[in-house]
Amino acid sequence: MPGLSHRLQGWAERRLPALTRYRRPESLPIELHRRRIYIVPTGFGLGFSVLLLVMLVGALNYNNNAALLLTCLLGAASAASMLVAFRSIDGLRLEQVRAGHAVAGESIELTFTLQSGRPRSAIRLDLGDAGAAFAMDGRAAALVKLALPTEFRGWLSLPRLRLWSSWPLGMFRAWSWLHPTQSVLVWPRPELSGPTPRAAADDARHMRLHRGEELATLRDYQAGDPQRHVAWKASARHDSLLVKDFEQPQSQPQWQLDWRQLHGLSDEARIARLARWLNEAQQQRRSFSLWLPGNEIGSGSGALHYARCMDALACLP
Amino acid sequence: MTPVAVRRPAAATVGQRSFDLLSLSMAFVLAVNAAHLPWWLSLALAFALGWRWWQRRQRTGRVPRWIKLPLLALLTLAVIAQYGNLFGRAPGTALAIGLLILKLLETETSRDVRVAVGFTCFTLMTALLFDQGLLSTVVVALGLLPALATLRALEPAQAPTSMPRSLLAPLALLAAALPLALLAFLLVPRLSTPLWGAPSQDQARSGLSDHMSPGGFIELLTDDHPAMRVSFDGAPPPPDQRYFRAYVMARYDGVSWTYRDVANLPPAALVVAHAVQYHVRLLPTQQHVLPTLDVPIAAPAGASMRRDRVVMAATPVDDALTYTLSSATQYELEPQLGEHRRRWLQLPAGFNPRTLALGRSWRQRYGNDDAAIVRAALALFHDGGFRYTLAPAPLGRDAMDDFLFDTREGFCEHYSSAFTVLMRAAGIPARVVTGYQGGYWNKLGDYLLVRNSDAHAWSEVWLAGRGWVRVDPTAAVRPERVSLGAAAAAGDQLGWYHRDWLQDFRNRWDVVNRWWDQAVTGFDALRQRSLLTPFGIRDTDTTTLGVLLAIGTTLFIAIGLAWALLRRQSRDPLRQALRELERKLARRRLARHVGEGPQHYLSRAARALPSQREELAALTRRYLDLRYAHDEAPPESVHVFRRAVRDFRVKNVVK
Structure with missing residues (x-):
């Protein structure tokens, strides 16, 4: 059956663009309004209306006006709940979507920012099989986190989201499709194992000292040390001057990761290997540089640098 | 619709609040029906209800089948023993209420709760088959509050509220529904002859006898x-x-x-x-x-x-x-x-x-x-x-x-x-x-x-x-x-x-009962037919009633839709002032594009209206200053800006 309904849906989107207009991607922010909110009774709503019908016929047959009044009240309240359901998602704005980081095959965490001018309850956002429910207090934006499964590296455009609510009685479901034009970047999946990079930078030239940021040790003064590095307080308790030493020999050699060195591999294999090396470099806190066709990233370290390199890898054709 | 998820959110057990509210609704049903149930049955059912409530507070989970099935058999036997059969008003009510309470024993998921709430509404109505007085109708209608509150409590992600508040929450919905309910009550065509046998009065109140x-x-x-x-x-x-x-x-x-x-x-x-x-x-x-x-x-x-x-x-x-x-x-x-x-x-x-x-x-x-x-x-x-x-x-x-x-x-x-x-x-x-x-x-x-x-x-x-x-x-x-x-x-x-x-009070109060009896209980097919007599229609037939009902319902739907579609304007006065300016300019075909910032927009407007360039530039400056120079714009300056916008007139330009 899913196949059939998929085909039906495809047909509807082709043939009835007006009806399905809002299923096409649109730019953020998306505000829900009456022309794109649909309401259908839920299964419970249908069952309840059958019950109301039974109560109505019973009350009419037994000429029992009090029971009829009760039935009418219940029926009118159910009907009014339809409007409440509509109102609970009407005017809601999807402001932005932020994506986390994930490699292909894992789920990527999306954070949706929704804004509303008044308090709302029991709103649900579905993304494929994942769903989340949230309430809004009318002032602060609601941040909804959902996981989106990924398959391949590269840009992944967001699928259609469904925003719905069956507030307040669960008899009617008001829903609307959201299809933001946004895409999220999925990083390549690193290979599981393989050789370490040829350490072109293993020679002593690269064992240079670099100035760390933290105080490493105190050592005796040598001629030529800058005065502002002298540890005056510590020196006062010693015979000789002590100097704060900020410099440390770099513990790990720098890696120069280069696309061109990986001969004899397919593009994807090269990307997977580079991704693994990037991961290892990041784990070992090495600094590294990356050369890719059309993109050269200089030496650096840290999460931001790592993310930049991974992004570049992900974006390769 | 896309095939929605195989996911079954309904299968999760319901929270304590929903269950409490459901128990409360059932207790209410039992209370309003207690008058015409045998006392021992009411007592036994109240006990079962209380026990189940207590039991689920200790540990969630359905009551095992070996308890449920004997209870079901016992209930049926008890009703037969008391009334002789299962059909008819009194035995039917007793059985329905018993089944309702037994339903609570196996209520765990939200689907169970919904079914139970529907059944609760039905059994509330049975109380009215025995007494349709004003007081009992009002009391029974109050029973809708916990029932609807239960349905509300089933919805996920709500702002936390106290029990009394969540009980009162459906009151607004019921109040809003009242006009439509009254209209439907007036216009739903009454049956002049019952569809099936009128209820046999198996528990007649003692009256004069021959x-x-x-x-x-x-x-x-x-x-x-x-x-x-x-x-x-x-x-x-x-x-x-x-x-x-x-x-x-x-x-x-x-x-x-x-x-x-x-x-x-x-x-x-x-x-x-x-x-x-x-x-x-x-x-x-x-x-x-x-x-x-x-x-x-x-x-x-x-x-x-x-x-x-x-x-x-x-x-x-x-x-x-x-x-x-x-x-x-x-x-x-x-x-x-x-x-x-x-x-x-x-x-x-x-x-x-x-x-x-x-x-x-x-x-x-x-x-x-x-x-x-x-x-x-x-x-x-x-x-x-x-x-x-x-x-x-x-x-x-x-x-x-x-x-x-x-x-x-x-x-x-x-x-x-x-x-x-x-x-x-x-x-x-x-x-x-x-x-x-x-x-x-x-x-x-x-x-x-x-x-x-x-x-x-x-x-x-x-x-x-x-x-x-x-x-x-x-x-x-x-x-x-x-x-x-x-x-x-x-x-x-x-x-x-x-x-x-007390007797005196009851005698005086009876005037209300009489009014209720005349206006509601006694509103039968005959009275309904003469409903439109003041408007010159002697005999209102079923078709007319149906048309009136449709018209009235449409009217109420229109009112409801108007309410639902009502959007409150943002209360930001600065934004309102800018909107007003936009409206004025839009009349000269200078509507603001989607995604166009105020600065771009106003400078575009200034280019299009060279005669008012200075004025628009001043407005732009003032707006940008108010908007971005302060955390919160000083009200006096906003007021000045609003007045400037109000006084701004787009002059006719010959292009």
């Missing part, structure tokens, strides 16, 4: 439900003349008096001296008899008059019935007795020898003066040490002998019965009449409220030249019974709820 034995009324005399409401054209008769005849009983078998319904005899002759016209709203009695004030002149439509001017309806009064009658209050009934005389002198052989002897002795003493014999009997009751009480000593086989010469205490049945036997023994044609006497005159509503406790029995004797004359021997013993009513006569013998002030 036989009477001393002591048989006692249930009726302590039942203060309204029996009927009477309004008069003109002044009501004085309290001691408010006798409503129902049955005229001729036959006495030593134990009880009985009324024999003979249909095809013409009514006895009646000479009317003074007549009163009045309207009776008779509440359901499940009997044919229609009580009438004194002697009716003619039967109302749908009823016929028997020989002794007893009015019988063609069908039992299962629903409240309104009828209009004329009655003679001063009259001569059956001036000539003819061959029927023997019927009114019948006495069972071998009963009450002392009473018969007393009657015969009076005949010997007073000769042909029937009136003197009547006076002698009344004097006996008045001076013979008789006492009026609702709890008389039991009587033996010769009941009248025991009463007259031994116990000397009783109420109207005893007195009328003994009096009639005495008269017959003395050779005066006499009979027992039962009906209602007295009632409460409600000044606010201008009507007479007659309760079941106003049931009364008296006698009629036939005197030559006067016909049948009403004699109330109870009045000789306890005049208050006739002049002040049953409650006054009973004094402290009735329950606490018959205290004066």
Whole structure:
């Protein structure tokens, strides 16, 4: 059956663009309004209306006006709940979507920012099989986190989201499709194992000292040390001057990761290997540089640098 | 729609709040239905409910099947044992409520809760099958609150609220739904004939019956439900003349008096001296008899008059019935007795020898003066040490002998019965009449409220030249019974709820019940057809009602939609001012594009309107300053900006 309904849906989107207009991607922010909110009774709503019908016929047959009044009240309240359901998602704005980081095959965490001018309850956002429910207090934006499964590296455009609510009685479901034009970047999946990079930078030239940021040790003064590095307080308790030493020999050699060195591999294999090396470099806190066709990233370290390199890898054709 | 997820969010167990609310709704259902369930069943169900509630607080999970199934069997057996079958109003209700409580035992998921709530609404309605008074309707309608609150509590992700608040939350929804509900109530076409069998009244309230034995009324005399409401054209008769005849009983078998319904005899002759016209709203009695004030002149439509001017309806009064009658209050009934005389002198052989002897002795003493014999009997009751009480000593086989010469205490049945036997023994044609006497005159509503406790029995004797004359021997013993009513006569013998002030309040409050009865309960197919009479439509048929209902519903839907679509404008005055400016410029085809910032937009406008470039540039500057230079723009400056926008006029440009 899913196949059939998929085909039906495809047909509807082709043939009835007006009806399905809002299923096409649109730019953020998306505000829900009456022309794109649909309401259908839920299964419970249908069952309840059958019950109301039974109560109505019973009350009419037994000429029992009090029971009829009760039935009418219940029926009118159910009907009014339809409007409440509509109102609970009407005017809601999807402001932005932020994506986390994930490699292909894992789920990527999306954070949706929704804004509303008044308090709302029991709103649900579905993304494929994942769903989340949230309430809004009318002032602060609601941040909804959902996981989106990924398959391949590269840009992944967001699928259609469904925003719905069956507030307040669960008899009617008001829903609307959201299809933001946004895409999220999925990083390549690193290979599981393989050789370490040829350490072109293993020679002593690269064992240079670099100035760390933290105080490493105190050592005796040598001629030529800058005065502002002298540890005056510590020196006062010693015979000789002590100097704060900020410099440390770099513990790990720098890696120069280069696309061109990986001969004899397919593009994807090269990307997977580079991704693994990037991961290892990041784990070992090495600094590294990356050369890719059309993109050269200089030496650096840290999460931001790592993310930049991974992004570049992900974006390769 | 895309195939939605195989995910089943409903399968999760429901939270404590939903379950508490559901238990509360069920407790409510049980409470409103308790009045017509056997007490032991109510108690057992309340226990089951409480136990399940407590049990689930300890640990969530369904009650195992080996507990549920025996309980189900037990319930069915209990209902059959009590009522004899499973169908019909009372057993059906008992079974439905029992099943509802059992449903709670297996309620875990939100689907269960929803089913249970639907069933709760249904069983709330069954309470109204037994009592459709104003109070019970309001109470039952209040039962919708916990039921709807339960449904609300099922929805995920809500702002946390306290229990009372969540209980009151559906009130707004119900209030908003009330107008539509009333409209539907007015216009839903009523059935003039039921689709299937009308409910059999298997648990009839005790009413007047067609036989009477001393002591048989006692249930009726302590039942203060309204029996009927009477309004008069003109002044009501004085309290001691408010006798409503129902049955005229001729036959006495030593134990009880009985009324024999003979249909095809013409009514006895009646000479009317003074007549009163009045309207009776008779509440359901499940009997044919229609009580009438004194002697009716003619039967109302749908009823016929028997020989002794007893009015019988063609069908039992299962629903409240309104009828209009004329009655003679001063009259001569059956001036000539003819061959029927023997019927009114019948006495069972071998009963009450002392009473018969007393009657015969009076005949010997007073000769042909029937009136003197009547006076002698009344004097006996008045001076013979008789006492009026609702709890008389039991009587033996010769009941009248025991009463007259031994116990000397009783109420109207005893007195009328003994009096009639005495008269017959003395050779005066006499009979027992039962009906209602007295009632409460409600000044606010201008009507007479007659309760079941106003049931009364008296006698009629036939005197030559006067016909049948009403004699109330109870009045000789306890005049208050006739002049002040049953409650006054009973004094402290009735329950606490018959205290004066409370009784008085209940009598006054009855005007509301009457209004409810007229406006709601009595709004039947007939009244509905004449709904549009004020607008010149004599007969509103089903089609018209349907059209009206459709129109009205559409109207309400439009109002509801207007509310639903209402969007409150943002309260940011600066934004409003900019909007106003945008509107002014948009009239010159300078609408702001989507995604265009105010600076770009206004400079584009300035380019398009060169004559006002300076003005627009100043506005832009001021706006940007207000918007971005402060965390919160100073109100005075915003005010100045708004005024500038208001004064801004787009001049006509020739391009």
